[in-house]
Amino acid sequence: MIDDRSRPEATGAWPTAYPRIPAAPAPPGRAESRVRVAVVAAVAALIGSLGGAGAVLLAVRGVLEPPVAAAPAEVVPAPVVRVSGQEVRDQVVAVAEAVRPTVVQVDVVGGSGTGSGNGSGVVYRSDGYIITNNHVVSTAGRLSVTFADGTSETARVVGTDRDSDLAVLKVDRSGLPAIAVRDEEELEVGELAVAVGSPFGLQGSVTRGIVSAVDRGVSVRAPDGVAVSLPGVVQTDASINPGNSGGPLVDGRGRLIGINSAILTSGTNTGNAGVGFAIPAVYAVSVADELIATGAVRHAFLGVSGGDLTPEVAQRVGVGQGAYIAGVTPDTPAAAASLREGDVILALGDTPVTSMAGLATAVRQAHVGDTVRVTYRRGGVDLTVDVTLSEAPE
16 A cells, blocks of 8 residues: 555546446336435535445555465356457447447445446356446445346345455356456557446447556545545546446457546536546456455555655656655554655566556555565665565554
8 A cells, every 4th residue: 555645636636536326217107216426526516325435545455466266167258359450440349249248237226225326347257246346336235237138136245345446246147258358468558448338327338449548546536525546547538427337448359458437527527528547457357356255355555655756856866757755654564664755666576666656556566465675766876675565554
């Protein structure tokens, strides 16, 4: 974890938001009853809440550990799209055909039993495990999922993790088509990105765009106003609207590259403004594996606060990029390693660190109890120290 409570939102003055959960229409013949859930915009009125809130900032876990869950039942992956000289339009058609069978609508009834709404999810394992967002399901009273063929099943929550805004659901159905996951090839800015989900309850909607940026660090305002920081997210201009939360963002071959989670909003407009954020796929499936195995996630913790280098600081310390430490929390791994204000972290293990978001991503690749070598600049000299990461505090 990197404690960045003193750091302003990475996205500046525009509020970053979990898209609200759109209220479901009342059944025919009954009076319409809706609970609109504004899950983020700091300027929007909060009428109700079906969304979870997180208070732990940039608590991150490892993504390189082999799955700790028992071997799943035989996975029936969705087909991976093969592209050879096709027009982009035809490519999107092929991607949609491959991915839509793996995407579900998550129908939510609030804990009070009065409000209802929907989000999205994606089948992760053929034996009924589904990934969605924590803010979609964390305070739900009842849950069901609707599959692409129109059939529905009651769902139960296996586990949630507010720090990553991820959750895993389970339905009693096997032989489901599971999403293919892109877990090795590096994601490139400018490549095709396709979002699939249920914006405003319109199930199976497909939008296309590009990968606008990778490894972003964004701070999201949860329903109770507390900031939740999501490190290393994928930015896209594929339309993400209320109801898309928890659905997949895939590449041009139909492979999962992220779980759609947040949008940048403008004023009182809580819909799409062309800037959406998805939790990276490798991180998402790693969290999902731990939730399936134990029902909870343990997060590694470093204990520094700070930000990116300003030009003035970069000139003063003599490095162009890094994570500037503005403060070290007492009784943390960073404090035990004698890191201090003014240090600039340049690498964590073999991973170069070029920004605070990059540091968060590097910590995410470690595990509680790991000892990692930190390379940092102090007084014009590059130094190293071994740091043993602890578990993030509540």
